[in-house]
Amino acid sequence: MKKFLKKIMALGLSALMVLPLFTAFGCGERADLKVYNCYDYIDESVIEDFKAYYKEKTGKTITVQYSCYDTPEALYNMLKMKGSDYDVVCPSDYMIEKMAREGMLQKIDLPEDSVYNTNVSPFIKAKFESVKWGNDNEFDLSQYAVGYMWGTMGLCYNPEKVDAEDMKSWATLWDTEFDAKFSIKDSVRDTYFIGLAKKHQAELQANKANFDTDYDVYYANLKKYFNDVSVATVNDMVGVLTALKDNAYCMEVDEGKDDIVSGKTDVYFAWSGDAVYAMDTADEKGKELAYFVPEEGSNMWFDGWCIPTTAKNPELAVEFIEFLSTSESVIKNMEETGYVSCVGSDEVFDWVKETYGDDEGEYEVDLGYFFKREGTDSEYKVTFSELGRQFSAQYPEYSVIKRCVMMNYFGNEANDRVTKMWLAI
Amino acid sequence: MTHGCEEKTPKISFRFNRGQLCLPYAVFLALFVIFPLLVIVYYAFTAKDGTISFANFVWFFTDMSMIQVLLQSIAIGAITTVVCLLLGYPVAYVLSRIKSHRRGILLLLFVMPMCINFVLRAMAMKELLDMIGLLGKYNFLNTVIGMVYDFLPFMILPLYSVLIKMDKSLEEAAADLGAGRAKIFGSVIMPLSLSGILSGITMVFLPSMTCYVISDTYGNGKLRIVGKAIDKCFGQNDINSASVIALVLLVIMLLVTLFTGGFSKNDNTRGVEL
Numbered sequence: 001m002k003k004f005l006k007k008i009m010a011l012g013l014s015a016l017m018v019l020p021l022f023t024a025f026g027c028g029e030r031a032d033l034k035v036y037n038c039y040d041y042i043d044e045s046v047i048e049d050f051k052a053y054y055k056e057k058t059g060k061t062i063t064v065q066y067s068c069y070d071t072p073e074a075l076y077n078m079l080k081m082k083g084s085d086y087d088v089v090c091p092s093d094y095m096i097e098k099m100a101r102e103g104m105l106q107k108i109d110l111p112e113d114s115v116y117n118t119n120v121s122p123f124i125k126a127k128f129e130s131v132k133w134g135n136d137n138e139f140d141l142s143q144y145a146v147g148y149m150w151g152t153m154g155l156c157y158n159p160e161k162v163d164a165e166d167m168k169s170w171a172t173l174w175d176t177e178f179d180a181k182f183s184i185k186d187s188v189r190d191t192y193f194i195g196l197a198k199k200h201q202a203e204l205q206a207n208k209a210n211f212d213t214d215y216d217v218y219y220a221n222l223k224k225y226f227n228d229v230s231v232a233t234v235n236d237m238v239g240v241l242t243a244l245k246d247n248a249y250c251m252e253v254d255e256g257k258d259d260i261v262s263g264k265t266d267v268y269f270a271w272s273g274d275a276v277y278a279m280d281t282a283d284e285k286g287k288e289l290a291y292f293v294p295e296e297g298s299n300m301w302f303d304g305w306c307i308p309t310t311a312k313n314p315e316l317a318v319e320f321i322e323f324l325s326t327s328e329s330v331i332k333n334m335e336e337t338g339y340v341s342c343v344g345s346d347e348v349f350d351w352v353k354e355t356y357g358d359d360e361g362e363y364e365v366d367l368g369y370f371f372k373r374e375g376t377d378s379e380y381k382v383t384f385s386e387l388g389r390q391f392s393a394q395y396p397e398y399s400v401i402k403r404c405v406m407m408n409y410f411g412n413e414a415n416d417r418v419t420k421m422w423l424a425i
Numbered sequence: 426m427t428h429g430c431e432e433k434t435p436k437i438s439f440r441f442n443r444g445q446l447c448l449p450y451a452v453f454l455a456l457f458v459i460f461p462l463l464v465i466v467y468y469a470f471t472a473k474d475g476t477i478s479f480a481n482f483v484w485f486f487t488d489m490s491m492i493q494v495l496l497q498s499i500a501i502g503a504i505t506t507v508v509c510l511l512l513g514y515p516v517a518y519v520l521s522r523i524k525s526h527r528r529g530i531l532l533l534l535f536v537m538p539m540c541i542n543f544v545l546r547a548m549a550m551k552e553l554l555d556m557i558g559l560l561g562k563y564n565f566l567n568t569v570i571g572m573v574y575d576f577l578p579f580m581i582l583p584l585y586s587v588l589i590k591m592d593k594s595l596e597e598a599a600a601d602l603g604a605g606r607a608k609i610f611g612s613v614i615m616p617l618s619l620s621g622i623l624s625g626i627t628m629v630f631l632p633s634m635t636c637y638v639i640s641d642t643y644g645n646g647k648l649r650i651v652g653k654a655i656d657k658c659f660g661q662n663d664i665n666s667a668s669v670i671a672l673v674l675l676v677i678m679l680l681v682t683l684f685t686g687g688f689s690k691n692d693n694t695r696g697v698e699l
Contacts, residue, residue, distance in 0.1 A: 073660050180561055186646045188661065238490075249561045250645030264555065412473070419661035423654055424490030 031065035033316045036075060036086040038303070039068045041149070043336035050323045062316065070253075071187070079104055085310050088317040090148055093141065093302045094189070094409040097131060100144040101409075106307045106314060107143050108321070116146050116325040121344025121370045123401075124150060127302060131408065145304030146321045147342030149333075151272035152300050152396060152404050153190065154293040155182075156279070161266040164388075167292040170197035173269070179247050182267035183259055186251040188422040193226060193299050193407055194269065195241045199233060200225040204296040215402070222297045222405045229414035234421050241425045257281070260289065271301070272393045273339035279390050280338065291393040293400050300404035302342065327351075340394045344371045346378075352395065353382055361385030369398045465675075468668035481669040491654070491670070498650040501565075502634035505572040509580040509629045510622065512573070517584035517621075518614070521591075532585065539578050547642045550574055554643065564644035571643035572633040579632075580625040587621030588614075623685040631678050 035047070047064050054062055069075045072095035078084055079099070091099065099105050110116055127150075128142035155167050161181075166172045173182055173194065185191050197204065204225060210218035245251065249265050257278040260268040268278060275291040282289045305321045307314050323329060327347035334341055334351075341348065349371045361384045371380040384391055410418060472478040485491050520532055538546065554560040554567055591614070599609045633639075637652035651674055658667035 071660060073662050076662055077659070077664075186641075188657075245647055248647070251647055252645075264561070415661065416473075416663065419658065419663050419666075420484075420488070422661070423488075423494070423649075423657055425649075 030085070030312065032062040033064045033088070033313055033320060034086045035064060035066045035320065036078070036089040037066070037068055038090055039070055041068075041090065041303075041337055041339070043332040046324065046329045046332050049329065049332075050320060053323060054319065079308055079310070084308075085312045086308055087311040087313045088305055088307055088320055090303055090305050091145075093131065093304070093406055096141055096145045096304055096306055097133065097409040099306070099308075100139065100141075101133060104308055105144045106309050106311065108146055108307060108318070109143075110146070110318070110322075115322045116343075119325050119327065119330075119343045119345040119348075120147055121342060122373055123370045124302065124342040124344070127300075127406070128304070131406065141302075141304070145306045146325070148303045148305050148324070149273070149337070149339040150300070150302045150342055151340055151394075152293050152400070153193065153269075153271055153298050154275065154291055154393070156260060156268040156270045156275035156289055156291045156393075158260065158263075158266045159288065159290050164290070164292065167267075168295045169201075170194045170294045170296055171201050173267070174198055174243055174247060176247065178267065180249045181265055182248055182269065183250050183252050183256040183265050184244060184248045184269050185256075186253050188418060189407060190269070190271075190299075191241060191244070191251075191425075192237065192418060192422075195237050195244065196226055196228055196233070197294070197296050198240050198244070199236060200228070201296070208295070211402075219402075219405070222403065226297065226299070226405050227408055229410045229418060231417065234414075234417045237421055238424050241421075245425055261285065261287065273337060275393050276338035276390050279393070290388040291390075292388060293396065293404065295403065297403040297405060299407050300401070301406065304342075338390075338394075346371070349380055352391075356384050356391040357382050358385040359383055363387050365392075365395070365397045367395055369401065370395065462675075465668045465671050468664050469672045471665060473665060481665050484666065485669050485673060494649045494651060494654050495673075497648070498634045498652075501568060501572065501640070501648075501650060502630045504569050505576060505633040506580075506626055506630045508569065508573050509577050510625065513577055513580035513584055513625065514622075517581050517588055520581075520585055521588035522593075535581055536578050538574075543575075546575070547571070547639065551642055560643075561645055564647050567643040567645075568640045568648055571639045572636065575636075575639060576629045576633055579628040583624040583628065584618060584621040587618045591617050627682055627685050630681060634677075635674065 044066065047066055051062060051064060054060065069078065072091045075089055075091055076095060076099065079086065079089065096105070124147045125142065128145065128147060129140050131141040133139050157164075157167055166175075166178075172178060173184070184194070203221070207218055207221045207225075210221065250256075250259065252259070256265070256268050256270065257274050259265045260278055261282045268275070270278065270291070272291065275289075279289045279291065305324065307317045311317055324333070325343055327343065327345045330341040330343045330345075330348055331351050333339075334348075349367070352367070363385065364381055364383050367380040367382060372378065382391075382395075409415075469481055470477055470479070472480055516535065520528060520535070523531060550571060551560065554570070559567055559570075595613055595617070596609055599613050604612065635650065635652035637650055637656060640648040640650050640653065651670060655667045655670050655674075658664070658670065
């Protein structure tokens with residue numbers, strides 16, 4: 001009897017230790033909607049708004065579990081784990097393609113009159129449809145994802161210390177004059193991209209001539225050079241990127257924006273949204289920073305909401321995506337994060353005009369490429385006063401857009417090659 | 426239960442034998458140490474498609490960049506350990522010879538940095554290195570400074586706990602017999618504190634080889650060490666390569682522990698007695 005009791009006690013104690021594990025693994029009550037998003041990528045009050053909206057619409061009170069990841073690769077690892085049951089996730093373009101190819105995502109088929117389809121910018125829609133795969137190119141990104149945010153990659157710099165002329169080329173970063181004055185990304189795809197710009201510098205320079213004469217050729221070349229993952233190129237990249245790293249002040253994923261504001265660096269290789277954040281922070285400290293997309297061409301990226309095949313509540317996920325595409329949510333999220341929404345409704349344009357427009361400004365930009373819908377003839381011009389600043393980073397003029405390409409998913413074999421190369425950097 | 430008194434309610438006593446006391450930890454061990462270890466071994470010996478393969482090992486031992494990473498890590502670990510020992514030994518000795526009531530406070534002062542949040546400490550040290558102009562220029566040196574800063578208490582404490590237990594009369598006896606200070610240290614104190622030195626070495630060398638949070642912070646993300654390599658592989662969903670690196674590292678750690686006598690039957694003080 002005594003022995004039995006002891007055993008029970010010991011078992012009980014160990015069970016007590018393991019118990020929290022099970023609740024953590026979801027044996028407890030599951031939230032109605034599980035959202036998995038990148039860090040600092042939403043105004044969290046929008047989630048509360050969604051709950052209230054849903055209650056009003058259906059009378060049902062729902063619970064939302066909101067969690068965050070730091071890189072699309074971490075999201076991928078998480079979704080690969082058995083038992084993961086997120087309803088809606090937000091990966092980047094190349095990761096959406098990878099996951100869709102591997103059968104990890106459900107198709108999202110929104111009706112023509114859905115909020116997203118009504119509001120989304122035609123420019124974004126075309127971009128999502130342009131990434132195709134499958135034997136007959138029967139798949140594309142728009143079947144699996146709903147656009148959320150987009151942007152470019154470029155150089156955020158301190159005009160007092162750096163000549164704006166120097167920012168026109170990525171090759172500047174290899175210049176000994178810039179030794180220890182700039183930061184680069186500690187993430188393989190971004191840094192590999194500018195490595196390609198250096199490696200193909202001569203070809204890209206020559207390609208500029210095509211810009212005016214034959215744009216299709218120009219763009220096809222741009223795509224080719226910035227998606228080059230051939231064995232020879234990847235091998236060369238060890239030398240190219242090691243030289244870049246030796247010249248850089250630091251390799252970062254997060255500190256870069258603080259470093260340029262505090263003056264540790266003069267140039268910050270940045271995603272447009274982070275550049276906006278850096279410029280905002282610098283403004284508060286009375287320091288002016290600028291943003292430029294180098295002329296050889298740059299990376300344009302998109303993040304979108306997707307529904308994994310393991311989702312438990314895809315209907316609610318669709319409701320959530322639709323709610324995020326309303327102009328009110330979009331404006332809230334843009335104000336909070338500094339990134340630019342894929343939604344291009346007239347309300348969003350009005351907000352942009354109100355935020356950045358200045359009737360006495362000397363510059364004018366035509367954002368028709370983003371906001372204008374087929375069959376309408378409204379004008380989307382904004383007069384503004386500060387060139388190369390927050391506004392230009394968020395909504396570049398069309399000539400800048402024309403030199404930006406997407407960097408597609410490398411494919412498993414090439415990805416392996418690039419990963420191994422990256423270990424040597 | 427005693428014979429012949431069945432009518433009495435049996436007295437329940439909550440005394441466990443050793444095996445039962447170990448059960449909760451055994452469960453912990455199985456879940457968080459053994460199981461993950463098996464997963465690592467599985468991935469290390471399989472290819473991407475799940476078939477058994479040694480290709481990962483071939484890659485690790487033939488790729489020059491991985492060998493470089495390993496050597497750089499060993500260099501950082503070794504230098505950090507030596508510096509910690511040179512700094513820590515005198516401190517531990519002095520502390521152990523101070524009159525008892527002050528000793529506690531002084532020891533606390535040395536251990537205090539451990540109580541401050543790691544991130545905060547790292548950021549503060551980074552700014553300090555920036556102020557004196559080292560940051561961004563000497564990444565290797567900065568990393569070693571950072572490692573020493575963070576792991577020094579792990580050297581002092583085991584040394585201190587050995588030295589405090591050492592009988593002072595041994596030193597006096599040596600002095601009475603005519604030994605000089607250097608001789609006393611070399612023939613009496615040092616050999617007697619060897620177990621503390623060895624456990625200090627294991628506690629500093631192994632973490633400083635892999636702690637890439639420190640090398641990233643102080644080395645501006647530009648230093649390649651083993652922990653960072655694992656992170657890079659994971660960051661690209663290359664779990665197989667990450668597992669191989671982890672497994673090789675594990676073998677190195679076992680060897681170091683074996684070499685420093687971690688598995689010997691002699692009394693080995695790894696704990697702390699304040």
